[in-house]
Amino acid sequence: VKDDPALNARIRQFEIQILPHVPDLCRIARRLGVTTSDAEDLVQETCLRAFRTQDQLRRPDAARTWLFAVFRSVFLRFATKHRSTASASSIPLEVLPLPARWDDAREAGLEWATLEDVRAAILRLPLVYRETLLLAHVAGFSYRELAQILEVPVGTVMSRLFRARRLVREALRETSPRACSVERRR
Amino acid sequence: VTCHDALTAMDAYLDDELTVLEALRVQQHLGRCASCRQAAESEAALHSLVAAEAMQEAPPTTLQERILQSIRAETGAQGTRPRRPRRSIPFSAWLPRGALAGLLLACLALPGTGGPADAPFAGDVVARHLRYTTSATPDLDLTTPDASRLAGWLHQRLGFAVGVPPAAGRGERLLGGRVSTIANRPAAYVLYEGEGGRRVSLFVARRWSRAPMEESEESIEGVDLYTATLNDVSLAWWADRDRFYLALARAGTTDLRGLAVLCIRQRGLTAGAPVGLTEAAAGLGGGPGKGGSGSRLLTQVHG
Numbered sequence: 001v002k003d004d005p006a007l008n009a010r011i012r013q014f015e016i017q018i019l020p021h022v023p024d025l026c027r028i029a030r031r032l033g034v035t036t037s038d039a040e041d042l043v044q045e046t047c048l049r050a051f052r053t054q055d056q057l058r059r060p061d062a063a064r065t066w067l068f069a070v071f072r073s074v075f076l077r078f079a080t081k082h083r084s085t086a087s088a089s090s091i092p093l094e095v096l097p098l099p100a101r102w103d104d105a106r107e108a109g110l111e112w113a114t115l116e117d118v119r120a121a122i123l124r125l126p127l128v129y130r131e132t133l134l135l136a137h138v139a140g141f142s143y144r145e146l147a148q149i150l151e152v153p154v155g156t157v158m159s160r161l162f163r164a165r166r167l168v169r170e171a172l173r174e175t176s177p178r179a180c181s182v183e184r185r186r
Numbered sequence: 187v188t189c190h191d192a193l194t195a196m197d198a199y200l201d202d203e204l205t206v207l208e209a210l211r212v213q214q215h216l217g218r219c220a221s222c223r224q225a226a227e228s229e230a231a232l233h234s235l236v237a238a239e240a241m242q243e244a245p246p247t248t249l250q251e252r253i254l255q256s257i258r259a260e261t262g263a264q265g266t267r268p269r270r271p272r273r274s275i276p277f278s279a280w281l282p283r284g285a286l287a288g289l290l291l292a293c294l295a296l297p298g299t300g301g302p303a304d305a306p307f308a309g310d311v312v313a314r315h316l317r318y319t320t321s322a323t324p325d326l327d328l329t330t331p332d333a334s335r336l337a338g339w340l341h342q343r344l345g346f347a348v349g350v351p352p353a354a355g356r357g358e359r360l361l362g363g364r365v366s367t368i369a370n371r372p373a374a375y376v377l378y379e380g381e382g383g384r385r386v387s388l389f390v391a392r393r394w395s396r397a398p399m400e401e402s403e404e405s406i407e408g409v410d411l412y413t414a415t416l417n418d419v420s421l422a423w424w425a426d427r428d429r430f431y432l433a434l435a436r437a438g439t440t441d442l443r444g445l446a447v448l449c450i451r452q453r454g455l456t457a458g459a460p461v462g463l464t465e466a467a468a469g470l471g472g473g474p475g476k477g478g479s480g481s482r483l484l485t486q487v488h489g
Contacts, residue, residue, distance in 0.1 A: 007261055011254070011257060011258070011261070014257065015254070019250045019253065019254070020341060020342060021342065022245065022249055022250050022253065023245040023342055024342055024343070026243065026245035026246075026249065027240050027241065027243040027245065028240070030243050031240050031243070040246065040249055043249065043253075044249070044252065044253050044256060047253045047257075048253070048256060048257065048260070051257050061372075115235070115238060115239045115242060118235045118236060118238075118239040119239050119242075122236065122239065122240070133236060134240060136201065137233065137236045137237040137240065138237065138240040138241070139343070140327070140343045140365045142201075142202075142203065143198075143201070143203050158197065158198070161197060161201075162197055165197070165229075165232060165233075165236075168232065168236065169232055172232075
């Protein structure tokens with residue numbers, strides 16, 4: 001067992017910079033559709049990789065963005081290996097057209113939605129939209145940070161977020177009593 | 187700003203991606219257009235639902251320790267239990283007495299008033315305060331009266347600990363918080379609401395700068411407190427250890443001094459602080475505009 005001051009300092013730095021983000025990594029991993037056990041494994045592998053490559057982190061204030069980029073890399077490798085989860089890169093970006101009218105996607109009223117409905121709607125999203133939505137809402141990244149993590153232009157981040165939210169709203173609308181009553185009237 | 191402009195910018199507006207000026211223009215439009223306001227409220231509800239749903243997931247509390255153990259095993263490092271992140275701040279990192287006064291006074295000027303146009307962050311935070319608090323449903327990422335939960339949530343997102351008093355200076359109740367910015371730096375935003383819908387905002391960021399020495403108006407338990415009024419909004423700010431605090435309200439600065447006392451006392455207390463803080467809040471009931479010098483405040487706190 002080593003009592004190496006430099007190594008201990010490195011571990012202490014890891015505790016400060018990386019460990020506080022473990023809960024959000026877990027939440028995102030779970031909502032990406034993996035089991036609890038796989039989510040924990042993915043997060044652990046992410047953190048170990050982050051520790052091994054800690055010297056690549058030039059700016060401490062960018063630790064969170066960098067860590068989630070590492071996580072995404074670990075997750076995509078897992079997703080490719082386990083074909084149960086589609087690889088984000090395999091999903092075409094333009095699977096959904098932008099709405100002709102903004103009103104279509106922004107009808108008022110979500111009072112019927114339960115969190116279970118929301119969870120189901122998120123889990124039904126294509127992975128490319130789901131990961132963007134989760135990184136924005138759960139991890140709270142800005143468009144610029146999302147662009148860095150996802151390795152896409154900011155405009156692509158914005159269109160993915162827009163489509164993800166539209167899909168969630170449409171899924172919620174399908175589960176709403178109002179939608180059901182409309183269906184019945186027809 | 188037309189309806190089309192406002193709706194096109196809606197996601198960026200709700201995601202806090204617009205400049206302050208753009209956000210204010212959208213907000214101004216929402217104030218006079220019921221249709222767009224309804225769309226904005228619906229969209230904001232969707233944002234909140236998505237965030238709230240994912241936050242329901244409770245990660246295992248032992249995972250962080252397991253990860254540390256793996257690292258120790260891999261590196262052969264010594265240590266049986268994780269050390270907590272060191273929070274002590276080197277003396278040299280402290281701002282000199284009154285330093286923030288210069289910083290803030292320099293920054294209070296908005297563009298066009300002769301102040302430094304590249305640092306109008308007081309105007310920025312006032313605009314954010316108005317934006318977050320103007321609508322009936324405040325623009326928050328997490329709505330909760332639970333100070334501990336909000337503090338944990340903010341810590342996870344910002345990467346630094348934020349002490350959240352469970353009530354503001356006059357006992358205003360905690361509504362919730364969100365991630366925001368001060369001068370383009372990540373900041374916690376905490377919102378309180380009192381009787382009559384009176385709202386008090388608190389921004390907390392990592393301290394970041396030094397500035398010329400100036401005398402402060404008062405000192406609370408060794409922490410210099412500064413106050414000002416900008417566009418009918420009262421501001422109070424102070425730096426305590428490695429944090430910079432900025433409180434805003436439409437009420438007088440007395441309320442903000444009370445909140446400053448709570449924040450300053452909170453860092454000096456250990457577990458069980460919320461009870462003492464709530465009691466302190468109840469005892470700091472000076473009304474808006476009553477003046478209230480620092481010494482009077484200290485008398486109330488210590489009396």
